Amino acid sequence: MSTRRIVVTSGKGGVGKTTTTANLGAALAKRGHRVVLVDADIGLRNLDLVLGLEKRIVFDIVEVAEGRCQLRQALIKDKRFDSLAILPAAQTREKEAITAEQFAAVIAGLDEFADFVLIDCPAGIETGFRNAVAGAKEALVVTTPEVSAIRDADRVIGKLLEVPMPISLIVNRLRPEMVRSGDMLAVEDVCEVLDATLVGVVPDDEEIIDTTNRGEPIVLDESNRLRTIYDKIARRLEGEDIPITSFEKPTFFKRLIGAITTG
């Protein structure tokens, strides 16, 4: 199998790109794949922190691109998994410190180390985005069910379609009870306006803050309900056909029940 190079992107910041990259990467590694997660956010490094690997960084992607170290030396292995590693971003450099060609060359070099390369893209559609996309063959767009996030996701999808590359979609931080009461866009609404293939719906969960605080991937927490969700997304990326849990739209009857029970 040739290495899958997937850019995780969103346009808007704060929708959960890094959390998704970390947890999906961990889920894929747990399923036995060799996974390298690349932090493409030069100057705003965070993937290391979300995974609890911040103290172990020696070299970064810019130093690899400049030939100051071997690619192998810059990879930080996650000790909790046999086959998960990250390639950190440079924290004290500018986005322009690496070109799209250099970035793509580094990513291509990861083929010998990984079955899956997930590239955590910076927010925006400028240099950092172009670099991250240059290294990828497919894209995973993360959005939340909010108008601003969806509009930005649409813009990013437009850019990715120009490349072109296959585009998958994750709807993150969905609040099913708000969808049921009609106060949040339903997944089907999001899919109707965005031109991408849905591969997962992640409900909003306070526990994700807790696991991120501690720097632990959610797939390690056997009791966490999000664990199976990331596992299923990993399996869908492998090509398995698993139906996506529906968080249905409100019907009049449901609203009636809701009004009676809460009123």
Add this chain to the structure above:
Amino acid sequence: MIEFFKRLFGPSDSGATAKQRLQLVLMTDHLALAPEMIDAMKRELVEVISRYVEVDRDKVEVDFERHDHALAMMANVPILGVARPSERAPEPAPAPAPTPAAETAAPLQQRKRRKKAQRAPA
């Protein structure tokens, strides 16, 4: 009790509002990102209208306007002259289309005219 009906009938259906606003803003975004498409459409529009009337091609304006619930295309096409019916170029020969198509087209036209007639009395 009022609370009960409020919860039952709205107005807290902001999800639907969000969807409607998004669809409109995305259409506008897509149009803004495709100026060459708008130019091509304008050219073809002028071409079609020119078959029937003489048009001032340089002054044709095509704009898109957002209304509350829809996006509208506004075309301003200055007409320089209209030929007498007898001088009009013969209509382009109909493509070798099967007659049933023509038959179904007729009632549609009638329906449109009737609609106009209803609106007309002022």
